[in-house]
Amino acid sequence: MPSLSSFGSPSLLKTESSSEKTKHVDHQRGISVRFIIKTLQEVFQRTLTDRGGLDAIFGHVREHTVQVEEGSNFRELTQHIIEQLLKDHKDVDVFIEDGSIRPGILVLINDTDWELEGEDEYELQDKDLITFTSTLHGG
Amino acid sequence: MSVEELTRELERLKEENRTLKNEIADRKVKATEKEPLNGYPLSLDEYSRYGRQLIVPEFQGVQGQVNLKNSKVLVIGAGGLGCPALLYLCAAGVGKIGIVDNDYVDKSNLHRQVLHTTNRVGMLKCESARVYLESLNPNTEVETFPVRLHNDNVFEIMSGYEYVLDCTDTPQTRYLINDGAVLCGLTIVSGSGLKTEGQLSILNFQSQGPCYRCFYPNPPPPNSVTSCKDGGVIGPAIGLVGIMMAYEAIKLITGYYTQENFSPFLTIYSSYPKQSLRTFKMRGRSGKCAACNGTITRKAIESGEIDYQAFCGTVHYKVLDPKNDRISVTKYDELMTTDHSLIDVRPKEQFQICSLPNSINIPIEQLVKKELKDLSQFQSGTPNFFICRYGNDSQSAVEFFRTLGIPSKDIIGGLNCWSNEIDSSVPKY
Numbered sequence: 001m002p003s004l005s006s007f008g009s010p011s012l013l014k015t016e017s018s019s020e021k022t023k024h025v026d027h028q029r030g031i032s033v034r035f036i037i038k039t040l041q042e043v044f045q046r047t048l049t050d051r052g053g054l055d056a057i058f059g060h061v062r063e064h065t066v067q068v069e070e071g072s073n074f075r076e077l078t079q080h081i082i083e084q085l086l087k088d089h090k091d092v093d094v095f096i097e098d099g100s101i102r103p104g105i106l107v108l109i110n111d112t113d114w115e116l117e118g119e120d121e122y123e124l125q126d127k128d129l130i131t132f133t134s135t136l137h138g139g
Numbered sequence: 140m141s142v143e144e145l146t147r148e149l150e151r152l153k154e155e156n157r158t159l160k161n162e163i164a165d166r167k168v169k170a171t172e173k174e175p176l177n178g179y180p181l182s183l184d185e186y187s188r189y190g191r192q193l194i195v196p197e198f199q200g201v202q203g204q205v206n207l208k209n210s211k212v213l214v215i216g217a218g219g220l221g222c223p224a225l226l227y228l229c230a231a232g233v234g235k236i237g238i239v240d241n242d243y244v245d246k247s248n249l250h251r252q253v254l255h256t257t258n259r260v261g262m263l264k265c266e267s268a269r270v271y272l273e274s275l276n277p278n279t280e281v282e283t284f285p286v287r288l289h290n291d292n293v294f295e296i297m298s299g300y301e302y303v304l305d306c307t308d309t310p311q312t313r314y315l316i317n318d319g320a321v322l323c324g325l326t327i328v329s330g331s332g333l334k335t336e337g338q339l340s341i342l343n344f345q346s347q348g349p350c351y352r353c354f355y356p357n358p359p360p361p362n363s364v365t366s367c368k369d370g371g372v373i374g375p376a377i378g379l380v381g382i383m384m385a386y387e388a389i390k391l392i393t394g395y396y397t398q399e400n401f402s403p404f405l406t407i408y409s410s411y412p413k414q415s416l417r418t419f420k421m422r423g424r425s426g427k428c429a430a431c432n433g434t435i436t437r438k439a440i441e442s443g444e445i446d447y448q449a450f451c452g453t454v455h456y457k458v459l460d461p462k463n464d465r466i467s468v469t470k471y472d473e474l475m476t477t478d479h480s481l482i483d484v485r486p487k488e489q490f491q492i493c494s495l496p497n498s499i500n501i502p503i504e505q506l507v508k509k510e511l512k513d514l515s516q517f518q519s520g521t522p523n524f525f526i527c528r529y530g531n532d533s534q535s536a537v538e539f540f541r542t543l544g545i546p547s548k549d550i551i552g553g554l555n556c557w558s559n560e561i562d563s564s565v566p567k568y
Contacts, residue, residue, distance in 0.1 A: 103355065103358060103360070104360060113419060136333045136337065136338050137366075138366060138370070139216050139220040139221070
């Protein structure tokens with residue numbers, strides 16, 4: 001089972017889901033990162049169905065805006081997602097395997113494969129758009 | 140003879156009829172139209188047929204057409220991706236096309252697999268595709284391989300081809316095609332799709348670009364892989380990806396892409412909310428990639444040392460004890476008039492297609508979120524039965540009820556089996 005220990009101390013980050021438009025988090029040194037979860041619903045549902053513990057982990061909200069401190073890296077964003085958005089820590093292995101994003105999930109930072117951007121070490125920039133999407137196999 | 144055999148025989152005869160008619164028509168055409176004239180690389184027939192694409196500057200002119208004419212393209216899978224890809228490749232004048240598919244045309248294919256027709260249901264897909272393509276463009280040579288691509292035939296099938304289109308539908312075949320193509324030096328045009336979305340890429344470009352394993356060194360967990368049969372697919376969504384694959388192949392063959400201008404990419408098509416195409420810049424070839432760095436050899440593949448099935452894994456559904464936790468459709472048929480609850484755990488779209496009398500629809504995702512207090516109606520002591528499409532999710536439901544201490548059983552084989560054995564008027568979809 002993957003552990004959370006590699007993700008350091010609990011974060012001070014805050015999340016604003018796109019469905020709650022009235023909320024606005026104003027950090028003095030904060031930058032805003034948007035991320036989109038595409039086609040992952042299926043993955044989560046199937047995996048969780050097998051385990052019998054589906055608990056609306058992303059609450060069917062596909063687009064989230066996260067305020068992070070300047071200088072935060074991708075690993076800290078992942079930590080924030082699994083701490084703040086996955087309600088049940090048992091579900092972390094849906095997202096994480098061996099300390100990083102699990103196989104079958106593509107991570108794209110703006111218009112680029114995250115591997116070219118340094119993966120977990122990538123330093124988040126204001127207005128970054130992160131896309132998590134599943135590799136498709138159907139034909 | 141069965142209806143299927145008769146259909147196939149009929150198609151064979153129709154094809155023979157068509158071939159003979161074409162032959163007669165061909166002989167009537169003046170020899171000068173079929174053969175290139177002195178000083179011209181193409182025949183008069185070809186100039187007329189391809190004129191509209193020939194005059195588009197990006198197509199690279201006559202040389203682009205000559206390249207297409209001399210090209211050999213292998214298309215693996217004649218389904219939702221393969222059909223539109225084959226159609227445009229053949230129409231554009233690819234000289235030789237190979238089609239690999241051992242499956243037969245099914246009625247459920249027709250909404251998206253546009254080369255197949257209602258009267259060819261039951262025919263081999265590769266042969267059905269051939270019938271269409273031969274009447275579309277007699278200049279193209281079509282070779283069919285009615286076999287499943289496997290460790291021991293991949294090299295034989297790929298030899299003699301320069302490009303391969305991966306139009307298949309499982310990770311294990313995708314890894315096999317990749318490894319074969321890397322070892323044979325074939326550039327891969329890779330497409331995939333599901334529901335309303337699709338993905339497109341060029342792999343192993345001129346044996347320099349990244350391959351499927353560079354992108355995806357580890358296969359996804361098998362329970363996260365959804366097929367078109369289970370997840371559904373919209374015809375135009377998968378069709379667009381197939382057409383884009385044909386276009387990428389044309390760009391490759393006509394010489395648009397070079398070592399200098401080619402940059403690894405992944406294009407994602409989404410049809411909702413608005414149709415969009417986003418192209419992402421992807422990683423290059425990885426030194427750690429087992430296919431690109433020579434760790435995977437032809438010998439290791441042919442000997443079966445590389446086991447793609449084991450590499451990608453298979454889904455193991457928890458199988459309940461058939462004696463105590465499950466009942467057959469026949470048994471349930473007998474119990475139908477007794478006092479009981481029947482819970483159908485399929486998604487509501489599927490429940491709307493068909494359902495058994497007095498069944499309650501609680502989709503599995505919603506069911507497993509419920510707490511004991513929400514389920515009092517199932518705790519009166521009368522039997523609870525679960526049903527789904529094939530009898531997998533219904534087992535998960537029984538397991539879930541067990542965790543809450545509520546007894547239940549599931550119906551083996553689901554509505555599909557009910558339709559086969561009890562009531563054929565219930566539609567199968």
